[in-house]
Amino acid sequence: MNRRALTLVAVPFAMMSFAAVLLTPPAAALLPITITTLTGLGFGQVIATSTPGIVTVTPAGTRSVSGGAVLGNGLGVTAGTFLITGDLNNTYSITLPSSATLSSGAGTMTADNFTSSPSDSGNLGLGTQVLAVGADLHVGASQSTASYSGTYAVTVAYN
Amino acid sequence: MLRRKSLEDIMRKLWIPAALALVASLLPLSAANAQFSSDTDTASASVTIVSAISITKTVDMNFGDVVEGAGTVILATDNGRTATGNTTLGNSTAAAAASFSVTGDSGATYAITLPGSAITLTGTGTDMTVDTFVSDHPGDTGTLTGGTDTILVGATLNVGATQTTGAYTGSFDLTVAYN
Numbered sequence: 001m002n003r004r005a006l007t008l009v010a011v012p013f014a015m016m017s018f019a020a021v022l023l024t025p026p027a028a029a030l031l032p033i034t035i036t037t038l039t040g041l042g043f044g045q046v047i048a049t050s051t052p053g054i055v056t057v058t059p060a061g062t063r064s065v066s067g068g069a070v071l072g073n074g075l076g077v078t079a080g081t082f083l084i085t086g087d088l089n090n091t092y093s094i095t096l097p098s099s100a101t102l103s104s105g106a107g108t109m110t111a112d113n114f115t116s117s118p119s120d121s122g123n124l125g126l127g128t129q130v131l132a133v134g135a136d137l138h139v140g141a142s143q144s145t146a147s148y149s150g151t152y153a154v155t156v157a158y159n
Numbered sequence: 160m161l162r163r164k165s166l167e168d169i170m171r172k173l174w175i176p177a178a179l180a181l182v183a184s185l186l187p188l189s190a191a192n193a194q195f196s197s198d199t200d201t202a203s204a205s206v207t208i209v210s211a212i213s214i215t216k217t218v219d220m221n222f223g224d225v226v227e228g229a230g231t232v233i234l235a236t237d238n239g240r241t242a243t244g245n246t247t248l249g250n251s252t253a254a255a256a257a258s259f260s261v262t263g264d265s266g267a268t269y270a271i272t273l274p275g276s277a278i279t280l281t282g283t284g285t286d287m288t289v290d291t292f293v294s295d296h297p298g299d300t301g302t303l304t305g306g307t308d309t310i311l312v313g314a315t316l317n318v319g320a321t322q323t324t325g326a327y328t329g330s331f332d333l334t335v336a337y338n
Contacts, residue, residue, distance in 0.1 A: 030195060030196070031195070032195035032196075032198070033195065033196060033197060033198050034198045035198045035199065035200040036200055037200050037201070037202040037203075039202075040202050040203035040204060040205060041202065041203070041204040041205070042204075042205055042206070043204070043205065043206035044206065044207070045206075045207050045209050045337060046206055046207070046208055046209070047208070047209055047210065047211045048208050049211075055206070070211065072207075072209050072337050073336060073337050073338065075338070076205070076207070080202050080204070082200060082202065100204055102204055102205065102206060109206065111204055133202075135204070137204075137206055139206075139208070143208050144208065145208050145209055145210050145264060146207075146208055147205065147206075147207045147208075148205065148206050148207070148208065149203055149204065149205040149206075150203070150204050150205075151201045151202065151203055151204065152201065152202060152204055153199050153200070153201045153202075154199065154200060154202065155197060155198070155199040156197060156198055156199075157196055157197030157198075158196045158197070
């Protein structure tokens with residue numbers, strides 16, 4: 001009778017300690033994924049005309065224009081870059097904003113059609129990857145001369 | 160027997176807290192995983208809208224009167240002339256460095272591109288060339304103080320030994336671009 005009672009006591013305690021053992025490994029197995037800005041997205045110098053235009057910067061940092069805007073010099077033209085860190089060989093999804101607003105005291109402009117490299121999903125390989133982002137900037141007709149700036153958010157999540 | 164029963168009851172009752180403890184201890188774990196499994200960062204986007212830079216010639220370059228003889232006439236940006244070789248200087252009245260007016264963004268700096276190779280002056284006799292263009296802006300860069308600036312340009316005229324008398328003309332381009 002005593003032996004049986006002991007067994008009955010032992011089972012729940014064994015379960016509890018098993019649960020305690022379970023607590024640690026999953027948390028340690030997955031390094032948190034992090035994203036850190038390396039460089040801001042720069043469209044450089046642009047000359048507005050009486051016709052609206054679109055200035056595109058690709059994730060490779062190449063700039064082009066369509067419509068009425070004219071490209072000024074290329075100083076400050078750069079793709080947005082981010083450092084992603086996390087677990088070895090894990091893949092992750094990338095969420096880009098649908099649009100962002102750049103503003104100055106003289107007005108606002110919209111950036112949209114955000115693109116990235118890698119595009120939809122990245123692979124952390126040895127634990128890090130650089131993510132590059134480009135976008136379209138809409139330059140208004142006779143957009144006021146000024147320096148415009150804004151922010152945009154990029155989210156990465158383990159697949 | 161009665162005692163054993165009650166002990167079993169106690170043990171059965173212990174299962175529920177044990178199970179709850181298990182579930183409860185797993186909850187914060189999954190919450191922590193949600194925090195680790197994604198991250199967001201906010202970066203800047205920027206552009207500078209500038210007004211177009213433009214350049215207009217206000218004064219043509221003129222080497223003035225030159226007497227034939229193989230050599231050169233160096234026209235400085237302050238309109239001063241120097242002859243070398245067998246060339247001699249005639250009347251200086253018309254001699255003038257070229258002058259250009261530049262307009263654009265106030266305070267912006269810009270680069271000047273002078274002709275990189277010789278240009279040709281044609282006239283009554285053999286063609287002459289003009290080269291070694293210089294501007295009055297050190298480093299060929301300027302600043303649009305108040306949105307305007309003036310560039311003066313000089314050059315060197317190469318004169319032949321038996322240059323036919325008469326007027327010779329040509330043209331050259333000057334390019335400005337924002338830095």
